[in-house]
Amino acid sequence: MSNINLEDLSLHEEEEEEGFTFDIEEDDESHIDFRWCLVGRFLSNRPIHVNSMKATMADVWRPVKGVKIKEATTGLFLFQFSHELDMEEVLQGGPWTFDNHILIVERVQLGMQIENIPLNHVNFWVQVHNLPAGFMAEKVGKKLANYIGEFVEYDKNNNSSFWRQYMRLRVRVDVRQPLKKHKKVKNKGGEWCTVNFKYEKLGVFCFVCGVMGHAENKCEVRFSMERDDGVRAWSKELRAEPRRRRGRPTSRWLNEEGGEKANSGGMNVAGVAFNARGPTTDPVNPVNIDQSMQQENNLQNSITAVQSVNRRNQVNALTAVPSMPADIYGPHLSNQLVTQSLPNHNISHPTKNMNQPPPCINTPD
Known part of the structure; x- marks a missing residue:
C-alpha cells in the first residue's frame, strides 16, 4: 500500500471551495409559484x-x-x-x-x-368584555392587544356603535405562551376594574397551564406537581360564543346604528326583505330584492292559476245538463233531468245552487 501524504490531505476541502449559484426566475412556469x-x-x-x-x-x-x-x-x-x-x-x-x-x-x-419556517403564532379575534363606558377607543384596543400578543386589527364595525357588549380585536398570539385571561384597567373615576378576554374559534388548550395544543391529561406541568389539588387557573370561559348574524325586521322610523335610516319597504341593514313568511334572502349573502320578490310573485300566480282551473272544472261538472229545449220538457222535467244526471250531488233546484260558492279545493300553500 502506498503511503498517504497527510500534509496534502485537507479535511475542510468542501468548506474552502466556492458553492454553486443558481439564477431562478420567479415567473418560470416550470415550477410551483x-x-x-x-x-x-x-x-x-x-x-x-x-x-x-x-x-x-x-x-x-x-x-x-x-x-x-x-x-x-x-x-x-x-x-x-x-x-x-x-x-x-x-x-x-x-x-x-x-x-x-x-x-x-x-x-x-x-x-x-x-x-x-417558524410556526408558533396564530391570529385570533379576541373579545374584550366588561370594559367601562367610553373605553371602546382604538388606542385602548391597541394597548390591550399588545398585552395579549401583537396587535393586528381593530374591528371598527363592531366597536364603533354607541353600545356593544365587548370590544373586538385581531391579535397575533404566541401558542407557546399561556393564554391571557384578564387585565385590570382604571376608569375615569379612578377606580380599577377587570376586563376579561374571550377567544373566538379557540381549539384545545390546557386548564392547568393555559397553553394551547394539549389538554390537562397530557400536561407536563400537572405531572411535575407533587400533589394536584384540582384547582385550575384557566377554564372554558376563555371560549367566545359563536357570533350570530342579525336578521330581523325593522321600522322606517328607526335610525339604525351608523346614522342610516331604515328602509321603508321592510329591508334591514343586512339587505333582507321580509314578508309574512319571514326573510326572503340569506342575510350573509343578500341577493337582489326585486328579483326575489318577482320569483315569489311568479310562484303565487302559478298557484292561483291552478286553483282557478280546478274550481272552473268543478263548477262545470256540477252545472252540466243535457242540451234540451225547456219549452218542450217544461221546467219540472228539466229539473228532474238535472237531478238524475248527477246522482252523487245533492241538488234539489238548479237555480238555488247556482249562487252558492264552488266546493273548496285543497291546494299547496
Missing part, C-alpha cells in the same frame, strides 16, 4: 389523519380555483393554491381547526426551507 403556497402544522400531540384532513379543509375553505394539500414531512403540510385571493381568504379567515386542533400557517417564499 410559492407565493401562493402556505406551510402549516396542527397544534396537537397526536397524529393527523391526512386524507380526512385534506377533504375537510378543502370543504371548509371552498377555494374557487382549488387547492392541493401535501404532507411534506411528518406533521408538516404544504397548501398550494391556484390564485392569490383564495390564499388570502384562508389567511384572513382563520384560525382554522381540524378535530378541534388549531392549524398554524405561514407564507412560503422562494428560497426558504419549509422546515425552518
Whole structure:
C-alpha cells in the first residue's frame, strides 16, 4: 500500500471551495409559484389523519380555483393554491381547526426551507368584555392587544356603535405562551376594574397551564406537581360564543346604528326583505330584492292559476245538463233531468245552487 501524504490531505476541502449559484426566475412556469403556497402544522400531540384532513379543509375553505394539500414531512403540510385571493381568504379567515386542533400557517417564499419556517403564532379575534363606558377607543384596543400578543386589527364595525357588549380585536398570539385571561384597567373615576378576554374559534388548550395544543391529561406541568389539588387557573370561559348574524325586521322610523335610516319597504341593514313568511334572502349573502320578490310573485300566480282551473272544472261538472229545449220538457222535467244526471250531488233546484260558492279545493300553500 502506498503511503498517504497527510500534509496534502485537507479535511475542510468542501468548506474552502466556492458553492454553486443558481439564477431562478420567479415567473418560470416550470415550477410551483410559492407565493401562493402556505406551510402549516396542527397544534396537537397526536397524529393527523391526512386524507380526512385534506377533504375537510378543502370543504371548509371552498377555494374557487382549488387547492392541493401535501404532507411534506411528518406533521408538516404544504397548501398550494391556484390564485392569490383564495390564499388570502384562508389567511384572513382563520384560525382554522381540524378535530378541534388549531392549524398554524405561514407564507412560503422562494428560497426558504419549509422546515425552518417558524410556526408558533396564530391570529385570533379576541373579545374584550366588561370594559367601562367610553373605553371602546382604538388606542385602548391597541394597548390591550399588545398585552395579549401583537396587535393586528381593530374591528371598527363592531366597536364603533354607541353600545356593544365587548370590544373586538385581531391579535397575533404566541401558542407557546399561556393564554391571557384578564387585565385590570382604571376608569375615569379612578377606580380599577377587570376586563376579561374571550377567544373566538379557540381549539384545545390546557386548564392547568393555559397553553394551547394539549389538554390537562397530557400536561407536563400537572405531572411535575407533587400533589394536584384540582384547582385550575384557566377554564372554558376563555371560549367566545359563536357570533350570530342579525336578521330581523325593522321600522322606517328607526335610525339604525351608523346614522342610516331604515328602509321603508321592510329591508334591514343586512339587505333582507321580509314578508309574512319571514326573510326572503340569506342575510350573509343578500341577493337582489326585486328579483326575489318577482320569483315569489311568479310562484303565487302559478298557484292561483291552478286553483282557478280546478274550481272552473268543478263548477262545470256540477252545472252540466243535457242540451234540451225547456219549452218542450217544461221546467219540472228539466229539473228532474238535472237531478238524475248527477246522482252523487245533492241538488234539489238548479237555480238555488247556482249562487252558492264552488266546493273548496285543497291546494299547496
